[in-house]
Amino acid sequence: MILSFAIIFKTIIKFMDLILCSGLKSCLSLVCVTQCIYFKTTTNMAAARIGKVCSETSAFFLCDIQEKFRSGIRYFPEICTVAQRLSVASKHLEIPLIATEHYPKALGHIVPEINIEHAKVFPKTLFSMLTPEVKDHLKETQPNLKSVVLFGIEAQMCIQQTALDLLENNYEVHVIADASSSRAMVDRMFAFERIRQSGGFITTSEAILFMLLKDAKHPKFREIQKLIMESAPYQGLTNE
Numbered sequence: 001m002i003l004s005f006a007i008i009f010k011t012i013i014k015f016m017d018l019i020l021c022s023g024l025k026s027c028l029s030l031v032c033v034t035q036c037i038y039f040k041t042t043t044n045m046a047a048a049r050i051g052k053v054c055s056e057t058s059a060f061f062l063c064d065i066q067e068k069f070r071s072g073i074r075y076f077p078e079i080c081t082v083a084q085r086l087s088v089a090s091k092h093l094e095i096p097l098i099a100t101e102h103y104p105k106a107l108g109h110i111v112p113e114i115n116i117e118h119a120k121v122f123p124k125t126l127f128s129m130l131t132p133e134v135k136d137h138l139k140e141t142q143p144n145l146k147s148v149v150l151f152g153i154e155a156q157m158c159i160q161q162t163a164l165d166l167l168e169n170n171y172e173v174h175v176i177a178d179a180s181s182s183r184a185m186v187d188r189m190f191a192f193e194r195i196r197q198s199g200g201f202i203t204t205s206e207a208i209l210f211m212l213l214k215d216a217k218h219p220k221f222r223e224i225q226k227l228i229m230e231s232a233p234y235q236g237l238t239n240e
Contacts (some may be wrong), residue, residue, distance in 0.1 A: 049203045051172055051204025053147045055212050059138070060090040062099040062119065063129050063159055063180075067108030072183050073153050078233040080113040082179040082205045083151060085227045089209055091118050092223045095149075096142060098122070100129045102158065127158045130165040147172040149208055151179035155191035163195045173200040174208055178232045185236055205232055 065083055070076055090097040097119040101109055104123050110116050124131050129150075148171050152159060160178050163173045175195055182188040182189055192202045206228045213221055 024034060049199075051147075051174065052205065053172075053174065053208065053211050055093050055095050055147070057144055057146035058095050058212070059142060059145055059148050060086060060095055060097045061148050061150045061152070061162065062087065062097060062110070062114070062116065063150065063162060064100055064102045064107075064154075065110055065114060066101055066104070066153050067111055069107070069153055074181050074183065074185055074188065075233075075235040076181070077113075078235045079153065079181045080111055080177055082176070082232050084114045085207055085232075086114060086149070086151060086176065086179055086209075087119070088112055089212075089224055090226055091218045093212055095212070096120070098129070098132070098134060098137070100124050100131075100152075100158075102127075127161045128165045129158065129162040130169070135169075145171065149174045149176060151176035151205075153180065153189070154182040155180050155196075156182050156187035160191045160194055163200045164198055167199050170237055175200055175202050176205050176208060177202050177237060178204050178235055181235070 002138050062083060065080060075077065087097060089095075097116065099110055099116050099119040099121045101107070101121060101123050103125055110121070120137060122129075122131060122133050122137075148166050150159060150163060150166070150173055157174060163175060166173045173195070175192065177192060180188070180192075182191065209224050209228060211214075213224055217222075
């Protein structure tokens with residue numbers, strides 16, 4: 001974005017030079033060029049913000065849903081239910097699942113309610129999931145990665161910092177609101193807003209899975225349909 005506006009600024013400077021050194025005809029030509037550059041730039045920016053996902057260029061990130069957090073996180077059982085759906089869906093859709101465990105020696109491992117047999121699990125002490133080890137893994141296994149589907153705990157800490165790091169590294173980020181939580185609802189809701197302000201997408205488990213399917217003719221449609229036949233459990237995200 002900064003580079004694009006720099007190009008526009010340089011074009012305007014050239015335009016001003018032409019006013020001083022050339023005729024009106026040249027200036028009018030440059031006006032057309034400037035408008036074309038601006039239109040193309042804004043169009044590309046809008047396209048980049050649509051946020052469509054494709055299974056071939058996506059990865060699922062499961063963040064720190066560990067045993068030690070069970071008693072402190074709001075709607076923890078409900079978060080586990082949705083996270084399990086996403087984990088199963090990633091296996092059906094053959095989308096890589098990366099999971100992290102924050103300081104597992106003290107905080108335990110991913111809870112047994114979530115099947116992560118097919119996941120690549122990384123221990124960490126950084127709040128962000130984007131550790132050097134995870135970065136290296138992505139470069140080796142998914143060089144064409146474009147979109148990350150992110151969920152877990154806590155929203156205002158590890159989820160938020162992971163989202164910001166991913167965005168800084170030019171990945172699209174889709175945070176699953178009904179699979180991410182915090183100890184306090186205020187932290188949860190403001191974390192979602194902070195990520196949205198920075199360019200991330202806040203969505204739901206059902207929305208992301210249907211976007212990945214794209215078509216009822218998808219060979220795994222029935223398997224995914226079974227996962228979401230029952231709506232995600234209530235988690236205080238609306239005033240129901």
